[in-house]
Amino acid sequence: MRVAVLGATGLVGSEMIKVLEERAFPVDELVPLASERSAGKEVFFKGKPYEVRAVEEGAFEGVDLALFSAGSGPSRKWAPVAVSKGAVVVDNSSAWRMEEDIPLVVPEVNPHALEGHKGIIANPNCATIQAVVALKPLHDFFGLEKVQVVTFQSVSGTGLEALDELKEGSLAVLEGSSPKNFLYPKPIAFNVLPHIGKIDERGISEEEYKMMNESKKIMELPELVVSCTAVRVPVFRGHSEAIVATFKEEPSLQDAFKALSEAPGVSLMDDPGCSYSVPSEAAGTDPVFVGRVRKEPLCERSLSLWVVADNIRKGAALNAVQIAEELIRKGLI
Template sequence: MERKKLYNVAVVGVTGAVGQKMLETLEKRDFPVGELRPLASARSVGHQVTFKGKTYTVQEAVPEAFAGIDFALFSAGGSVSEKLAPAAVERGAVVIDNTSAFRMLPEVPLVVPEVNAHMISQHSGIIANPNCSTIQMVVALKPIHDAYGIERIIVSTYQAVSGSGQAAIDELSEQTRAILDGQPAEPKVLPVKSLKKHYQIAFNAIPQIDVFEENGFTREEMKMVNETRKIFGDDSIQITSTCVRIPVFYGHSESVYVETRKPFDLTEVRSLLESASGVKVIDNPAEQTYPMAIDAAGQYDTYVGRIRRDLFHPRGLNMWIVSDNVLKGAALNAVQIAEHMVKSK
């Protein structure tokens, strides 16, 4: 029997929420890891992580740490990626980056394997993971865009706090506990940790994710606009988005309305979605069956429901899309890119 080739893998930001899920996903999907190198900032050096029953000590993410690495999965913030990703590439690694640092660079493929896997081979050392809210939307819209073309997208998101990292997860837990105990909530993280003004997330909805741009949209909303166009390779798609943070730990939900270029048959739309890679349709209004964040949490698929024709626009289509933002929206998508490269070697 031919021995399976193994690859040396570095996970940068391994102690963070996404980094931990990257480790877990590599293990669960039995990625052919030879040497695992867990990397993080200096303050996390010495911490321990477990992979396939073995304990590893976290090392500092410095350029020299990438010697001999085949795949480097980054999720440690844009500034870290900007500094260290080129250093990893120089040492022979393929970087799969989960930050926004390289996404819109023309020479860097922005990849969701179910949508545009053909772009992986066009990399020059760095491949970018799209934003979590973008990933689940394009996975669901891919079969519709292929069949009918998409002219316009209006999306409103209901995003879990894990999208802002471990500090936001902790904040939701602490605020919820405090309020239920009759104590005041102390907001320190959301909507954006670096800003001076923060709001309670427990029992609330915050209509701001990331900072505001001059056009009145947040950076998160503009990511959905620009990244969707790049992934589909179509700058003519008109997209508007409103991104909202809600008190859910894991799982982003999205209300998506699209106007297709060609007329569509609703039965065919359902059939296309049911056969689409990475998509699971849960849609039976008569039985009150539809996807919810608690269904998606911990799952790999992107769930679609509430599929219905618009009442007034003949080519208008509404749907509800839910996915685990830390898995398919981050860790899983990165590992899938690496898996695709391994299969193509």
């Protein structure tokens, strides 16, 4: 299979190439693409160097699968071109996610949504992916009614340049000077910013809307009540979430542990009520770690959970490759 990766020099794109290799995805030829800035650079796949090309129409000639992670603008421009050349596009940006006829897929949750796709499949927002992987098995047991999430999102969610902003800001603070902020509204080093994406006139941020809207679409629960406070924290890699989920039926802890322990993609911590994972443990791994599962003292129909995953892997690159694997399994590519 001829596989193009648009955004091959970025955090997500380079992880995609790694995941394709690790999972022995059937790649006969890799086509790494980026902007003019990176044309001529090399990326490595299975120990072999591949030259990065600047994206242009001809780049999608003969491509079967195109994994996109170059942001919304390039996705809007190039996904229809790739599809017109016969490729199936799995897109990591937010460009297509809420379009009615575009599947928004987490393979553990709604693989059936891939049936009848029209060439573009959207990969959900990173924070939303880990939330729905944890919530779906509980929904199947008890019927989900309401979800309240507070996220603790690492800077890698903003891309490569954000890693430098945290590193340089942290060094500045430790040396006694003021950290600079270029990408974030306030300095991120040793700080916590309840502000991811633009905040609108209702006081809700873009990232919060993503959690609210995408989770309903993926879980096919249009009536679900979702509220979110999305927070950026000075962590390099791995998103964490404190979730309170309220169900139609009163959940027993025993059934909740059973549902989560059998759920695909979930790693339930050993002592689910007390133990938990942290971003430094989740970084570089595949599962969605669920811990601190407990009954909410103030509402017998609610459970609280602590959910951690690698935003670059399950939140982006791994989920995209899993979608491609599912397309092959279903004969849809």
